[in-house]
Amino acid sequence: ENNNDQEQFNEYSTDEWSSYADERYTSISYLAVQVSGLFIKRFHRTKRNIKALLSEILLPVIFIFLAILFIKIAPDDSNPPPLILHPWHWGKPNYIFQSISINQSSLLSKSIQQTFIQSPSLGTRCMTSTILDTQLYPCDSADAGYYEASTSEEIMNALNNVDYYKTRISPKCDCWQTMQKCPIGARGPLPSFDKTETEDTLYRLFGYNISDWVVKTEFLEEYLMKRFGGFEFLLQNDLNSIDLLNETLINKLMYTISQINKSTSMIDAAKVAALFRVYPPQISVNNFS
Structure with missing residues (x-):
């Protein structure tokens, strides 16, 4: 009897749901209904959480837009302009030095030394074929020439106290706590100099202890990024071999x-x-x- 009741119930259920079974979607229609249902579900979920909408959709779009904007306004580095290297980028004057014995140097050393003070002087700035802008980097031959420097009595006394003119070693600098601090008379007497056509200063350091002078003037503010070394012309050698x-x-x-x-x-x-x-x-x- 129970089996008969179960069979009757199954037949009744089948007849009741048969109309719905006929309306079920299959294949592509079934997939389309599923996708549309997911979108509707996502819409209602997002509508209840505006912050999620901003962080998941709007913010990425904004950042992508900003990245594209910065790329557009960035300079084009594919063909950078040529950079002309010269020592006059940091203003004027630049400083170099030379040490030459007028009476005992070789003729070739004297000839090299003369190229510093004769036209076109240092570098290519004053050459007729220069590629530098003559308005920014002019040549001045009016002030070019030799200038004698006078040493004060205070400096002379400091040098005499350390017997400078025999040892060629000026008063010692102090490097114990900070950068070196030099007393009066360090670096020796004030050197004479030549003004070149390039408006630079060429010191004449004949008779100086070059190593002493270079070390003790290394951290002077006037020489920072403006001193580019120098030359010492040695005495003429009479030996052939x-x-x-x-x-x-x-x-x-x-x-x-x-x-x-x-x-x-x-x-x-x-x-x-x-x-x-x-x-x-x-x-x-x-x-x-």
Whole structure:
């Protein structure tokens, strides 16, 4: 009896839901209904949470827009303009120095030294073929020339106290706590200088201790980014060549070796001595930076 009741119930249920079963969606229609349902569900959910809408949709759009905007206004670095390198970017004047003995320097050293003070002077600024803007970097030959510097009595007394003119070492600077602080007289007497056509200053440091002067002027404010080294022209060398080993010494060595080994060797001492011959340079220039 129970089985009969169950069968009757199933038949009744099937007849009742048969009309709904006929209206079910299949295939693409079923997928479209599912997607539309998800969108409707998402709409009602987002409508109840405005902050989520702003953070998930509007903010990313705003950031993307800003990124595109900055890319558009950024400069084009694909073809940057050529950069002209020269020492006059940091204003004027620039400082260099030279040390040359007027009476004892070689003719070649004197010729090199003259190129600093004669036209077109330093660099390519005053050349007719210069690529620099002549309005920004003019050449002034009116003030070019030699200027004598006078040393005060106070500085002279400080130098005499350390016997500067014998040792060529000026008063010591203090580097114990901070950057070096130098007393009066450090760096030696005030040097004379040449004004060049490029409006730069060329110090004449003949008779100075170059190392002492360079170290003790390194942190002066007037030289920061404005001093570009200098040259020391050494004294003329009268030696044509220097033999590290001469023929006499080589012959003595070969004789001693032959006595020990009881053999004779045929070695040309003149050719061997030539291998140990040194020729002094004709250009005597030291560069300090």
